[in-house]
Amino acid sequence: MTVRKGTTVVAKVTGTLRSGVVTVTxxxxxxxxxxxxxxxxxxTTITGSTGGTTxxxxxR
Structure with a gap:
């Protein structure tokens, strides 16, 4: 997963897949x-995909 502020990448993280759900910190x-x-x-059995959000x- 990539997190950007404007065009600057501020974080790149890899998630952990468990029971069909990916968790990232x-x-x-x-x-x-x-x-x-x-x-x-x-x-080999699941098509790749891409998604995004804000x-x-x-x-605090």
Whole structure:
């Protein structure tokens, strides 16, 4: 998974797959809005895919 602030990559992390769900741990991010994209390369039985969303980090 890649996390960007504007065009700058601020984190690249790899998830752990368990029972069809991927879990990732992100580093501490500063307040702001980030673009998050994830890519699954696929396997011999499952087609690869790509998706994305916006992540908003608010102050405490």
């Amino acid at each position: 992100l580093p501490k991010l500063a307040r702001g809005t980030y673009a998050v994209s994830a890519t699954y390369g696929g396997s 992540l908003v980090v608010n102050p």
